[in-house]
Amino acid sequence: MARRPGxxxxxxxxxAISAWLGKPAALAAEQAAGETVQRxxxxxxxxxxxxxxALDLLAGVAGxxxxxxxxxxxxxxxxxxxxxxAVTGLxxxxxxxxxxGAVSRAVLSLHRRHRPWAxxxxxxxxxxxNSDDARTAADELSGELGIPVLAVRTDGFRSRxxxxxxxxxxxxxxxxxxxxxxxEDVVNLLAGDFSTATEAKALLDGLGVAVNMLPAGADAAAFxxxxxxxxxxxxxxxxxxxxxxxxxxxxxxxxxxxxxxxGLAATRRWLAAVAAATGxxxxxxxxxxxxxxxxxxxxxxxxxxLALPPDAGFAAAVLVTELxxxxxxxxxxxxxxxxxxALAAFTRTAPDAVLHVAAGQPFETANLLASERPDLFxxxxxxxxxxxxxxVPSVGVTxxxxxxxxxxxxxxxxxxxxxxxxxxxxxxxxxxxxxAAGWLRRSADWHIKQEVR
Amino acid sequence: MAxxxxxxxVGCALHGALHSAAAVPGVVPILHATAGCGIQAHRNxxxxxxxxxxxLGGMAAPGSNVFEKQVVFGATSRLREQIKNxxxxxxxxxxxxxxxxxxxxxxxxxxxxxxxxxxxxxKVLSLASAGFRGSAHDGYVAFLKGVLAHCDLLGxxxxxxxxxxxxxxxVPRQDAFWEGELAEWSRLLAGIGLRANPLFGPDGGVxxxxxxxxxxxxxVFSPWGGEVAGLLERDSGVPWLEAGGLPVGAAATAEVLRxxxxxxxxxxxxxxxxxxxxxxxxxxxxxxxAELYYxxxxxxxxxxxxxxxxxxxxxxxxIETLGWSPRTIIIADAPxxxxxxxxxRRLSAATGGFDARVLFSEDAGExxxxxxxxxxxxxxxxxxxxxxxxxxxxxxxxxxxxVTDRLVLDKGFSGMRGAVTLVEEIARAVLAWEGQA
Numbered sequence: 075m076a077r078r079p080g081x082x083x084x085x086x087x088x089x090a091i092s093a094w095l096g097k098p099a100a101l102a103a104e105q106a107a108g109e110t111v112q113r114x115x116x117x118x119x120x121x122x123x124x125x126x127x128a129l130d131l132l133a134g135v136a137g138x139x140x141x142x143x144x145x146x147x148x149x150x151x152x153x154x155x156x157x158x159x160a161v162t163g164l165x166x167x168x169x170x171x172x173x174x175g176a177v178s179r180a181v182l183s184l185h186r187r188h189r190p191w192a193x194x195x196x197x198x199x200x201x202x203x204n205s206d207d208a209r210t211a212a213d214e215l216s217g218e219l220g221i222p223v224l225a226v227r228t229d230g231f232r233s234r235x236x237x238x239x240x241x242x243x244x245x246x247x248x249x250x251x252x253x254x255x256x257x258e259d260v261v262n263l264l265a266g267d268f269s270t271a272t273e274a275k276a277l278l279d280g281l282g283v284a285v286n287m288l289p290a291g292a293d294a295a296a297f298x299x300x301x302x303x304x305x306x307x308x309x310x311x312x313x314x315x316x317x318x319x320x321x322x323x324x325x326x327x328x329x330x331x332x333x334x335x336x337g338l339a340a341t342r343r344w345l346a347a348v349a350a351a352t353g354x355x356x357x358x359x360x361x362x363x364x365x366x367x368x369x370x371x372x373x374x375x376x377x378x379x380l381a382l383p384p385d386a387g388f389a390a391a392v393l394v395t396e397l398x399x400x401x402x403x404x405x406x407x408x409x410x411x412x413x414x415x416a417l418a419a420f421t422r423t424a425p426d427a428v429l430h431v432a433a434g435q436p437f438e439t440a441n442l443l444a445s446e447r448p449d450l451f452x453x454x455x456x457x458x459x460x461x462x463x464x465x466v467p468s469v470g471v472t473x474x475x476x477x478x479x480x481x482x483x484x485x486x487x488x489x490x491x492x493x494x495x496x497x498x499x500x501x502x503x504x505x506x507x508x509x510a511a512g513w514l515r516r517s518a519d520w521h522i523k524q525e526v527r
Numbered sequence: 528m529a530x531x532x533x534x535x536x537v538g539c540a541l542h543g544a545l546h547s548a549a550a551v552p553g554v555v556p557i558l559h560a561t562a563g564c565g566i567q568a569h570r571n572x573x574x575x576x577x578x579x580x581x582x583l584g585g586m587a588a589p590g591s592n593v594f595e596k597q598v599v600f601g602a603t604s605r606l607r608e609q610i611k612n613x614x615x616x617x618x619x620x621x622x623x624x625x626x627x628x629x630x631x632x633x634x635x636x637x638x639x640x641x642x643x644x645x646x647x648x649x650k651v652l653s654l655a656s657a658g659f660r661g662s663a664h665d666g667y668v669a670f671l672k673g674v675l676a677h678c679d680l681l682g683x684x685x686x687x688x689x690x691x692x693x694x695x696x697x698v699p700r701q702d703a704f705w706e707g708e709l710a711e712w713s714r715l716l717a718g719i720g721l722r723a724n725p726l727f728g729p730d731g732g733v734x735x736x737x738x739x740x741x742x743x744x745x746x747v748f749s750p751w752g753g754e755v756a757g758l759l760e761r762d763s764g765v766p767w768l769e770a771g772g773l774p775v776g777a778a779a780t781a782e783v784l785r786x787x788x789x790x791x792x793x794x795x796x797x798x799x800x801x802x803x804x805x806x807x808x809x810x811x812x813x814x815x816x817a818e819l820y821y822x823x824x825x826x827x828x829x830x831x832x833x834x835x836x837x838x839x840x841x842x843x844x845x846i847e848t849l850g851w852s853p854r855t856i857i858i859a860d861a862p863x864x865x866x867x868x869x870x871x872r873r874l875s876a877a878t879g880g881f882d883a884r885v886l887f888s889e890d891a892g893e894x895x896x897x898x899x900x901x902x903x904x905x906x907x908x909x910x911x912x913x914x915x916x917x918x919x920x921x922x923x924x925x926x927x928x929x930v931t932d933r934l935v936l937d938k939g940f941s942g943m944r945g946a947v948t949l950v951e952e953i954a955r956a957v958l959a960w961e962g963q964a
Contacts, residue, residue, distance in 0.1 A: 117612035120558065120565025120588045145628055146532065147539025147564070147658035150571035153929045154910060160533040166659045169632055173529045180531035187533070187892040199561045199629045200659065203598065230561040231598045231629065434566070434586040437616055456569075456586060459579055508582040513616045521612060 081242045083233035085112065090410035092121075092234040094431035095438065095519035098404075098421040101429060105414050114234075117521040121433045124239030125198055125228040126151055131243040131266050131313065132194045132226065133157060134290035139190035141180045143173075143208050144198025158188040164200055172204065177211040185219055191294040192222040192250055194243075202229030224249050235408045236433060237312055240266065244316035247289050250297040251325060260284040260299060261352060262306040262327065266313035269474030274309050274335055277345060277478050281354045289317065301325040305351055309334055310473065311412065312385050333416075336389035336476045338369065338396055372486040373399025376493070379446060379466070381405035381430075381439070381453030386473035388416035390452065390485075393476065395423060397486055402426075402448045405457075407433035430518075436460045440509055441518035450489055465503030467492040534891035536909050536928055537834075537860050539658030541627050542568040543666025543701055548623045549584030550699035551726060553733040555619035556583060557651075558590035559606050559637055560627030561598070564658070565590050574910070575703040575928055576935025589613045591630075598633055606630075606640045614649050620733040621680060623673065624653040631657040645680070652677040662861065663701040664751040671695075671726075671755045674736050675762070681737040689743035692716055692787070693724045693759070696752025697773075702836055703928040707939030707948075708773060712746070715942050718801040719784055720793055740765065744791055746783075748773050749836040750866035766790065771873050773836055773941035775844035775949065777806040780942050805943040812947050813848070816954070823957055828852045830898045830915070832908030833927040834860035835870055837940065841907065841926065843877040844946055853883035855901040859909070859927070861889050905957070922960035924953050 084090035093113040094101055104110050125148065132140055133155045140159040142149035149161035160183065162176040181193055195212045209225040216223040224246040228239050261283050265271035268290040275285045286292075286299045300306075300321060306329045308318040318329040330351050335344040349356045376399045380390050384406045391401045401424040409417065409431050420427070428446060432438055439457070443464045451461035451468040458470035469488040476485055492499075507514070538546075541560065545568050548556035558565050569585035580587065591609040593602040606624070613622060622644075626637045641653035654673040656666055678684070694712055697705050706728045713723035713730060724742055726735045740763035745756040748770050756767035768790055774780045781802045788798040819825065829851050831841060838858050845851040856874055867887065874885050886897050891911050898906060898915040906916040907924045910931040916923035925932050926940060926949070940949045 115592075116608050117616050118590060118592050118609070120569065120586050120590045121562045121592055122566045123561060123563030126563050126566055126570075141531075145539050145658040146535055146537070146662070147542050147567055147571075149535075150538045150542060150567040152534075153536070153538075153571045153574040154931050158533070160531055161535065163530045163532050163535070164659055165529065165661075166657070168529045169628065169659055176529035176531055179529075183531060183892065184533060199563075199598075200632065203629060203632050230563050231593065232595050234562070234592075234594055236562070436587050456579075460586070508587065508617055510616055510618045521616075 080227055080232070081238065081245055083238045084235040084241070084408065084410055085233060088410035088412055090235045090237070090408050091431060092408050092433060093522045094409070094429065095442070095522055096429060097425070098417060098427060098429040099425060101409070102414070102417050102421045105411060105417065110411070112525045113522050114525045115435070115521050116523055117437070119435050119437060121435070122236040123230040124233055124236055124242060125196065125230050127236045127239030128196055128226055128228045128243040131240055131289060132196065132246070134266065134268060135192070135247070136291055136293040137191050139184045139188060139193040141177065141184060141193060141195045142198060143177055143195055143206070144200045148198040148200070158184055158190055160184050169200055169204065173201070173206060177208050178215060181215050181223055185221070190221070192224065194224050194226050194246055196226045197228050199230035202231070222250055237408060240313045241316040244314065244320060247317055248320040248324060250294070251300045251321065252298055253325065254301045256302045257304060258299065258302040260286045260303050261348070262300050262303040262321065263287045263309065264306055264314040264318050265290055265309040267310070267472060267474050269472065270309050270477055273474055273477035273480065277335060277341070278348065280357050281345065281349055281352070283348065283352050283354055289314065301327065303327050305330055307348060309477070310383065310385055312383055315412070334385050334389050335478050336386055336473065336481060337393035338479060338482050340389055340392060341478050369397060369482055369486055371398030372490050373397040373450070376400070376449040377402035378450045378452060379403035379405070379443065379448040379461070381451070381457045383407060383473060384409055384413050386476065388413065388420055390476055391420055391424060393482055393485065396482070397489070399450070400424065403428040403430060403442060403446050405430040405432060405439065405453070407431070437509055437513065438518050440464050440507055441514055441516065444514050445518070450493060452485065452489070462499045463502045463505070464507065465499060467496040467499050532890050534911050535889045536911055537889065538568065538571045538663040538701060540660040540662065540666035540669060541625060541656045541658045542571055543663030543698060544625050544654055544656035544670045545588060545666070546584065546663065546700040547667045547670040547698065547727065548625065549581040549588060550728060551731050551733065551736065552729070553620035555613060555617050555622045556588050557609060557613050557622055557624045558588055558627065559602070559609070559624055559630045559635065560590060560593065561629045562592040562594070564627050574931060575700045576930040576933060578935060583617065589617065593630060598629060601633060601635060602630055603635050603640055606635065606637065607643065610640065610644045610649070610651060620650065621736070622649065622651040623670070624651060625656045626653065628657045628659050631655065650680045652680060664698055664860065667698040667701070668751050668754055672758065675739065675755070675758055678737070678740060681733060684737060684741055686741065687743065688722070688738060688741050689791070690721050691724050691738060691742040692721050693739055693742045693745040693756070693765070694726070695745050695747050695756050696749030696836060698751065699727045701928060702834065703930045703935055704939040707935070707937050707945070708941050710937060711939050711942040711945050715780065715784060718805070719788055719798045721787070721791070744768060744787065746770055746787065749834070750862045771869070772839040775840040775941055776848050776946035777802070777809040777943050778847065779840060779843055781806065809943050809946060812950065816950055819954060823961065825953070825957065826850050827904040828854050828902070830855040830901065830903035830906045830908070832857045832859050832894055832906070832912055834858065835862040835866065837927060839870065839873040839877060840941060841949070842874060844949065846877055846881070848946070853878050853881050854903045855884050855886065855897050857886045857888055857894050857897060859889055859894065861887070905953070922956040924956040926952070
């Protein structure tokens with residue numbers, strides 16, 4: 075059977091890059107000229123891949139099962155996951171002789187014990203290199219079990235941008251949405267993280283909009299409802315954007331494109347856009363002016379380094395200015411042409427900031443922070459811990475925690491605490507860093523080079 | 528041949544090797560792998576009681592992150608570049624290149640790259656540590672064997688240290704309580720006049736690796752310590768003692784300390800004074816437990832799910848000291864077949880007179896079914912056993928990886944102090960479950 079073409083990588087589809095360090099204007103100019111150059115690192119640290127991204131997204135689907143087709147370590151990230159999962163547990167012999175029957179045995183066992191309503195068979199580098207055909211087995215098992223058994227063709231090496239895995243997972247998720255001509259007065263709220271969706275749902279409750287949340291926390295009924303919705307709203311376009319676009323293309327559910335509800339002004343715009351798109355009246359408080367007056371200027375005079383996923387990162391940069399601060403640096407795990415508008419705006423509001431594109435790579439962050447010396451670091455918890463070790467007062471947040479007005483208040487409160495007492499940070503920074511003094515004296519972009527083709 | 532497993536609690540060989548290398552201060556791991564392998568290990572390690580990564584583990588682990596072009600055409604030149612630059616970016620005393628499934632499958636000559644670096648004066652060794660080679664325990668063994676094979680890189684070894692004892696068989700992070708266990712055994716050995724060589728954690732280091740061959744004894748706690756101990760005995764004349772798992776509580780710990788003292792000809796009165804003091808301390812705490820024991824019915828029928836390192840010691844303590852009754856005992860880390868008879872013998876000795884089922888299984892579904900079939904009034908196991916505990920409506924005490932209900936920094940369940948910790952954790956779980964905490 076001929077292989078289906080794989081999901082195009084983010085690099086190919088959106089000219090995504092995973093390595094950059096410099097002024098935002100320079101990258102904006104590259105993007106505007108349509109000449110975004112792919113860069114690589116000559117030294118690198120651990121970074122996520124498309125398999126991890128796909129697992130993150132798929133593990134959030136309620137009641138579904140996951141079979142990771144590979145050696146046991148390829149499922150290690152699921153160690154603490156709640157839902158049913160299994161791994162085919164390939165060994166050395168299987169890498170030579172193939173692993174015939176392993177997928178079937180794992181799927182059948184998982185189905186017998188847990189009766190999931192769908193099962194994802196997620197591929198790994200080993201089966202990608204071996205060209206192991208999990209799709210045929212998945213198709214046969216779908217028929218045998220009477221539930222969707224879906225092959226997810228991740229591979230761990232085609233893309234340098236882990237978010238490619240979100241797109242691959244979204245293709246599988248779309249297959250869970252049955253075709254229907256029925257319509258319902260409900261809005262799909264798309265988010266990969268349940269806390270993000272929950273915060274946004276609370277905002278939409280104020281508009282009187284009925285919400286169908288997916289894929290995080292969604293069950294079979296939520297997926298069945300997705301095609302009946304009058305609109306989809308994507309809270310993390312870099313994660314679930316492909317699901318929203320797929321619902322639009324395959325089921326005619328329009329996708330509301332625009333910013334994410336992070337920051338006060340952005341939240342107002344987002345709510346107004348949703349209200350307009352759904353025909354609901356805007357709530358009165360949307361007209362409240364001057365976010366600074368209502369929240370205070372917690373970050374007045376403070377220089378802040380942000381490290382968040384791209385959509386949330388650009389939005390949080392605006393939130394920092396709403397709180398009176400200045401963004402001195404912005405680290406994003408990747409950037410692509412869908413961020414062109416946000417990058418242009420960031421270039422205008424923070425022309426002197428450093429733009430750092432890196433998934434992980436704490437050696438660059440340590441170097442950067444040593445020269446940038448921000449007053450505050452705001453990033454995902456694992457990155458915030460590294461910044462704290464470098465001596466920078468830090469706030470660990472997920473995008474969900476920044477959503478809406480409550481998110482802005484949360485950041486203001488956490489920032490005030492971090493700045494008021496950096497005792498923990500001082501204690502952490504007393505230990506020497508693991509990096510050579512010579513590295514910390516070099517330019518942080520030393521190991522970022524243009525790829526030679 | 529592929530053996531599908533539901534929710535196995537043990538990571539792959541690469542993860543075990545990476546966690547081991549990163550847990551030795553001064554050792555710098557270099558992953559030669561596709562992107563994702565290091566982060567998988569990081570996420571897995573985070574299930575070891577919420578602890579963050581070691582300074583060069585997790586996201587900080589150097590890695591070649593090979594991509595499509597290198598998978599197709601080979602990635603040795605990328606590895607050469609990564610080794611050269613790692614030495615410049617990160618100060619280390621020893622650099623360990625860890626091969627992965629992808630880079631072994633495409634046939635990269637990783638040993639040649641490591642040798643090339645050594646020829647340039649860099650202290651670099653390589654390990655065949657592809658995930659498909661086995662479990663995290665196998666990765667731990669591969670790391671130590673690799674170090675021993677290249678001990679010339681560690682510098683000249685001085686003379687024998689007769690009172691130094693290598694602690695072997697406790698796998699960093701895979702054994703969630705590894706730091707606490709190593710600390711307790713370092714304390715216990717000091718108490719009888721010996722010095723521990725823990726290798727890993729804040730008291731470990733490259734000096735400890737260098738000292739492996741000079742120790743007076745190796746103390747082996749799990750089947751995965753035996754192979755390394757055997758090599759040390761064969762090649763360096765370091766004798767070894769099999770502890771039969773981690774002993775829990777005064778009685779079992781005293782047996783190991785006495786055996787060690789006998790083999791190493793220590794001063795018996797000093798050893799007995801220390802054991803007596805430790806036993807008094809445990810007695811003191813057990814008396815303070817007694818009222819709660821009877822108020823909350825702490826004499827329980829139990830199910831236990833743990834690895835080979837912990838199972839026998841925990842079972843013996845629960846039966847002999849707490850007066851509990853075993854229903855199901857599950858060894859969940861697939862020990863080598865050769866190690867199973869001895870493990871069964873120890874478990875039989877501890878459970879004699881009880882109708883307990885003993886099962887070797889890594890499969891969460893099979894484990895859950897066994898627990899539910901046998902029933903229990905409390906489950907001691909992993910976070911994975913939460914569903915079984917809920918189904919039985921009994922408390923769960925998380926004693927083995929993955930541990931997700933608390934931060935684990937420096938606690939363990941072995942030795943005398945570990946037994947007290949175990950009692951505290953049992954009481955905490957029971958009180959929380961009864962809503963009285």
